[in-house]
Amino acid sequence: MTWEPVIGCEIHVHLKTQTKMFCRCATGFGAPENSSTCPVCLAHPGVLPVPNERAIEWTIKLGLALGCDIAPRAVFHRKNYFYPDNPKGYQISQYDEPLCMSGSFLLPGVGGDTEIGIVRAHLEEDAAKNVHMGGGEGRIHGADRTLVDFNRAGMPLVEIVTQPHLRSSEQTKRFLQLLRQTVRELGISDAEMQEGSMRFDVNVSVRPEGSDELRTRTELKNINSFNFAAQGIEREIQRQIAIYEGGGEVVQETLHFVPGQEHAAPLRSKEEAQDYRYLPEPDLVPIEPPAEMVEQARAELGELPSARIRRLETELDFGLAEGLVTSGRDGLYERTPGDRRAVANVVMNELAAAGLDPTEVNGEELGKLVEARDRIPREAFMKALGASGDGDFKAEDYLGEAVIADESELDPVIERILAANDENVAAYRAGKQGLLGFFVGQVMKETGGKADPKVVNTRLRELLDRS
Numbered sequence: 001m002t003w004e005p006v007i008g009c010e011i012h013v014h015l016k017t018q019t020k021m022f023c024r025c026a027t028g029f030g031a032p033e034n035s036s037t038c039p040v041c042l043a044h045p046g047v048l049p050v051p052n053e054r055a056i057e058w059t060i061k062l063g064l065a066l067g068c069d070i071a072p073r074a075v076f077h078r079k080n081y082f083y084p085d086n087p088k089g090y091q092i093s094q095y096d097e098p099l100c101m102s103g104s105f106l107l108p109g110v111g112g113d114t115e116i117g118i119v120r121a122h123l124e125e126d127a128a129k130n131v132h133m134g135g136g137e138g139r140i141h142g143a144d145r146t147l148v149d150f151n152r153a154g155m156p157l158v159e160i161v162t163q164p165h166l167r168s169s170e171q172t173k174r175f176l177q178l179l180r181q182t183v184r185e186l187g188i189s190d191a192e193m194q195e196g197s198m199r200f201d202v203n204v205s206v207r208p209e210g211s212d213e214l215r216t217r218t219e220l221k222n223i224n225s226f227n228f229a230a231q232g233i234e235r236e237i238q239r240q241i242a243i244y245e246g247g248g249e250v251v252q253e254t255l256h257f258v259p260g261q262e263h264a265a266p267l268r269s270k271e272e273a274q275d276y277r278y279l280p281e282p283d284l285v286p287i288e289p290p291a292e293m294v295e296q297a298r299a300e301l302g303e304l305p306s307a308r309i310r311r312l313e314t315e316l317d318f319g320l321a322e323g324l325v326t327s328g329r330d331g332l333y334e335r336t337p338g339d340r341r342a343v344a345n346v347v348m349n350e351l352a353a354a355g356l357d358p359t360e361v362n363g364e365e366l367g368k369l370v371e372a373r374d375r376i377p378r379e380a381f382m383k384a385l386g387a388s389g390d391g392d393f394k395a396e397d398y399l400g401e402a403v404i405a406d407e408s409e410l411d412p413v414i415e416r417i418l419a420a421n422d423e424n425v426a427a428y429r430a431g432k433q434g435l436l437g438f439f440v441g442q443v444m445k446e447t448g449g450k451a452d453p454k455v456v457n458t459r460l461r462e463l464l465d466r467s
């Protein structure tokens with residue numbers, strides 16, 4: 001039997017507002033533990049939450065980018081649960097009336113586009129951070145004590161929930177990468193996985209190909225790398241197929257994916273929604289976003305990354321178009337005149353390898369450099385590329401050094417080197433062909449790296465073989 005994976009994602013994104021969701025404590029990564037707290041986010045008795053308007057605007061903007069309907073009325077609820085990182089005993093979140101619903105996200109692919117349905121995107125506050133100490137490699141299993149950092153408590157968090165429309169680990173990884181780039185371009189989050197400002201949970205099930213049933217799914221929690229997501233999904237797909245083929249049943253559970261470890265460890269069996277005893281937050285009125293706020297956000301959207309991939313793949317192949325857009329390099333590509341494929345390759349490969357920030361590179365000057373790429377020595381090209389992020393970079397400063405490909409210029413140099421190394425010449429002629437590299441090196445050194453290595457190779461062979 002052929003099996004079809006059915007994959008859905010929940011993505012959490014920290015909004016990079018200046019202050020937290022319901023109090024005026026500063027947000028930000030890297031502050032000393034418990035230095036950014038107040039009675040509201042520490043849940044002292046009698047305090048009142050005040051919503052962050054900017055967080056609401058940004059969630060609307062994200063919802064529009066995901067093709068969602070913006071609710072005329074959204075309600076904050078209390079999601080009740082006990083945990084040390086949650087001093088109120090509940091989290092303020094949105095439940096049955098979220099800000100954004102019923103979206104559709106376009107995922108371009110080699111074989112055409114896929115519409116990934118978005119169930120909802122809602123706004124909530126993050127919990128504090130538990131820091132597990134003493135063994136267990138930072139995880140609760142094996143730790144002997146836990147410290148709580150409340151800096152993260154109350155940070156604005158958007159949760160995006162997709163339909164189970166993804167069909168492979170590779171497609172899921174590409175979806176997550178494109179979603180991350182979209183979020184970053186909207187300017188609402190750094191979406192840095194290392195800092196935890198973007199993390200995702202993935203639901204996986206399998207079914208016989210061609211069927212439309214939804215079988216029991218398992219959930220991989222708190223993944224913070226695209227590669228881990230892909231590995232974890234792939235492993236889970238294979239595990240579930242093996243269970244069904246062995247006549248067993250998949251159990252609904254939450255798994256903690258550990259890279260390099262054979263099996264994901266079960267974390268807990270999945271709670272049902274009613275376990276949380278959701279109730280409308282009595283301290284907050286419903287949000288009714290004004291039409292102007294929604295229209296303003298819509299006007300600010302610009303051309304989204306998925307649309308740009310579709311546009312660029314008409315002049316490049318899909319892989320290059322997707323790579324440029326998801327790495328945030330297509331802006332430079334579009335500012336740089338010249339042969340499209342040559343420009344795309346330089347921007348995607350050499351410039352990226354040189355570690356340059358693409359937003360700082362002058363496209364016009366880079367275009368001149370790409371155009372001259374085959375006429376100037378490789379060393380000069382790389383040196384120019386390395387300097388191309390400087391504000392006063394001028395390509396012409398580096399174009400003066402032409403490659404020496406003219407035999408009449410190279411022959412005297414070659415003859416001089418052969419005359420000065422007669423022992424090596426004799427050894428070469430006696431059969432030590434490997435010495436050719438030595439002679440090439442000498443010519444390159446003599447010409448300051450400007451000689452065309454292809455011409456040097458050819459001329460050296462001709463002159464050495466003429467005994």
Ligand SMILES: [Zn+2]
Pocket residue numbers: 020023024025036037038039040041042154
């Ligand atoms: Zn606070």
